[in-house]
Amino acid sequence: MTRTALALITDALKLIGVVAGHEVPTSAEQLDSFARLNELIDSWSTHAQTMYIPRRVLVSLVAGTQTYSVGSGGDVNHPAPMTIDAASYLTTGTVPAEVYLEVASDQAYVGQPVKTLTGATPQIVSYTRGAPLGELWVWPVPTASVTVVLYWREPVQQFPDLVTSVDLLPGYAKALRCNLALELAPEFGRQVDPFVLQLARESLADVKRANLPYVEMGIDPALTDGGGYNILTDD
Numbered sequence: 001m002t003r004t005a006l007a008l009i010t011d012a013l014k015l016i017g018v019v020a021g022h023e024v025p026t027s028a029e030q031l032d033s034f035a036r037l038n039e040l041i042d043s044w045s046t047h048a049q050t051m052y053i054p055r056r057v058l059v060s061l062v063a064g065t066q067t068y069s070v071g072s073g074g075d076v077n078h079p080a081p082m083t084i085d086a087a088s089y090l091t092t093g094t095v096p097a098e099v100y101l102e103v104a105s106d107q108a109y110v111g112q113p114v115k116t117l118t119g120a121t122p123q124i125v126s127y128t129r130g131a132p133l134g135e136l137w138v139w140p141v142p143t144a145s146v147t148v149v150l151y152w153r154e155p156v157q158q159f160p161d162l163v164t165s166v167d168l169l170p171g172y173a174k175a176l177r178c179n180l181a182l183e184l185a186p187e188f189g190r191q192v193d194p195f196v197l198q199l200a201r202e203s204l205a206d207v208k209r210a211n212l213p214y215v216e217m218g219i220d221p222a223l224t225d226g227g228g229y230n231i232l233t234d235d
Helices: 005-015 027-044 106-111 172-184 194-210
Strands: 051-061 067-070 086-090 098-103 124-128 134-139 146-155
Touching: 005 027, 005 172, 027 172, 106 124, 172 194
Parallel strands: 098 124
Antiparallel strands: 051 146, 067 134, 086 098, 086 146, 124 134
């Protein structure tokens, strides 16, 4: 669905009774509400289940360089992610293959005793988010050029202005409209109708449910004695 920020703001203000019918919010109401709309989207970027854009980003590592800035205008020129979901490096050859890399936790990074160790291929990457740029750390320090592949999810992008149309995945327009109404109600001194509150909760839950990643079901090897299980025969 395609919506503008002004359309979402107007509809949200109608839900809390600030405007009615075919009225249009005043300039001051539009500006205040626009700021709250982008703040709401910004807060959603901290929740994995409201991020829906999968990214596969190739990063060319430079021999002797261990850290790379991540973000618009950085060494990795993409919107900076909250976290990195997975990483690998590409082998050279006729058919390049991806070799899994460990995405280190903060504790693992701190606990690495020799951080400047060098090597032909990376084994570990670590990512620290920041504003406006995050930082990617690679270990060991590459001694030759190699391509690293990063996987992450990006959230809904903020609206650039009031009138630019933005494409939204199914469910997002309703979730933004209803949850924006909750954000705006205190500023305009309005009480939220319980039905609107219910719509906000349900629409956001629908979005999160749709964004749940597809994963393979596993079974503890201790329960199968190292073998498999056939659901058709119960063997």
